[in-house]
Amino acid sequence: MYCIIDIETTGGKYNEEGITEIAIHKHDGLQVVDSFIALIDPEKPIQPFVVQLTGINSKMLRNAPKFYEVAKRIIEIMDGAVFVAHNVSFDYRVLRNAFKELGYNFEKETLDTIELSKRLFPDLPSYSLGKLCKSLGIPFSNRHRANGDALATVKLFEMLLAKDSEKHIIQELIDKEKNTKKLSTKYVDIIATMPNAMGVFYIYDKTGTIIYIGSGKNINLALNKLFLKESRVAKEIQKKVDLVRFELTGNTLITKLKLENEIGFHKPYLNRISKKRKPALHFASDNMIIITEGRYIEEQAVLLIENNILLGYTFAALEFQANNLKILKTILTPLTNSNLNRQLIKHHLLHNKVKEIIRF
Numbered sequence: 001m002y003c004i005i006d007i008e009t010t011g012g013k014y015n016e017e018g019i020t021e022i023a024i025h026k027h028d029g030l031q032v033v034d035s036f037i038a039l040i041d042p043e044k045p046i047q048p049f050v051v052q053l054t055g056i057n058s059k060m061l062r063n064a065p066k067f068y069e070v071a072k073r074i075i076e077i078m079d080g081a082v083f084v085a086h087n088v089s090f091d092y093r094v095l096r097n098a099f100k101e102l103g104y105n106f107e108k109e110t111l112d113t114i115e116l117s118k119r120l121f122p123d124l125p126s127y128s129l130g131k132l133c134k135s136l137g138i139p140f141s142n143r144h145r146a147n148g149d150a151l152a153t154v155k156l157f158e159m160l161l162a163k164d165s166e167k168h169i170i171q172e173l174i175d176k177e178k179n180t181k182k183l184s185t186k187y188v189d190i191i192a193t194m195p196n197a198m199g200v201f202y203i204y205d206k207t208g209t210i211i212y213i214g215s216g217k218n219i220n221l222a223l224n225k226l227f228l229k230e231s232r233v234a235k236e237i238q239k240k241v242d243l244v245r246f247e248l249t250g251n252t253l254i255t256k257l258k259l260e261n262e263i264g265f266h267k268p269y270l271n272r273i274s275k276k277r278k279p280a281l282h283f284a285s286d287n288m289i290i291i292t293e294g295r296y297i298e299e300q301a302v303l304l305i306e307n308n309i310l311l312g313y314t315f316a317a318l319e320f321q322a323n324n325l326k327i328l329k330t331i332l333t334p335l336t337n338s339n340l341n342r343q344l345i346k347h348h349l350l351h352n353k354v355k356e357i358i359r360f
Contacts, residue, residue: 022036
């Protein structure tokens with residue numbers, strides 16, 4: 001059994017989002033056999049950009065049930081089923097957190113239709129739900145509402161089931177999810193708080209000292225692999241880890257820059273310090289604003305180079321923040337103008353596309 005799920009939230013601070021709408025369709029591998037769709041009172045404000053995106057506002061939710069009033073129904077419909085969603089880490093995390101507030105430990109095997117689509121339909125231009133459905137000819141209506149997105153995911157999942165006729169890939173992905181259960185409770189609890197998103201993570205020992213800084217396209221998976229490794233450094237980390245914190249970065253360039261700078265600043269004893277590199281040549285332009293992907297859909301990452309000196313980076317949610325030098329300088333996170341950082345930027349620009357480069 002599978003439960004195909006989509007959740008809409010209030011937006012806001014990571015791990016503090018409230019659920020505003022949920023749609024669940026239970027599927028037996030052939031057809032939908034049960035459904036649950038509901039608006040939910042999140043008992044907290046909805047971010048303006050979310051209202052604009054989904055059309056769900058506080059007025060619509062005045063008479064909606066609170067999460068605890070529908071929790072039992074959600075548990076019942078999901079009994080014995082794999083949790084399926086498009087970008088499953090988001091929906092699973094939000095639902096787990098909602099149950100955690102009620103004192104209930106919600107755990108399910110998960111399956112991500114993004115990862116499954118990449119395996120079964122390689123080389124498509126995009127794997128966002130809307131563009132993927134367009135590429136595959138799947139009808140899609142009521143976008144950014146829970147049931148509209150869930151029904152589109154149902155159709156996509158049925159197509160994926162048909163393509164993976166012997167269910168080898170689906171079972172492989174489910175088995176990969178089960179690997180976390182081989183870890184001790186201590187590691188599983190740490191991993192459960194980590195996002196399935198790109199970023200840098202900091203591992204602390206019991207004294208509050210950072211002993212290792214790492215990064216990954218998926219922090220959750222990167223830590224899972226680290227806690228299963230048998231290398232000397234990995235075993236030392238596993239022995240001494242007491243706490244893990246993280247920062248999202250949104251793209252590989254900011255990830256590399258932040259990782260190198262944080263290792264250079266904190267000098268954790270379990271990290272290998274990068275070897276010195278040859279001096280980098282000048283940037284192609286003395287004055288540049290480099291704009292690339294941010295941590296979330298509504299923002300972008302911005303790097304500022306002025307007079308051929310790297311000044312720093314920031315995340316901007318508004319267009320004028322990225323284009324106004326005075327504002328941009330105010331909100332920058334400084335980066336050292338080192339040869340290493342300059343080479344990382346030059347290498348990235350040579351081999352990767354960015355959203356925009358503004359020369360001034």
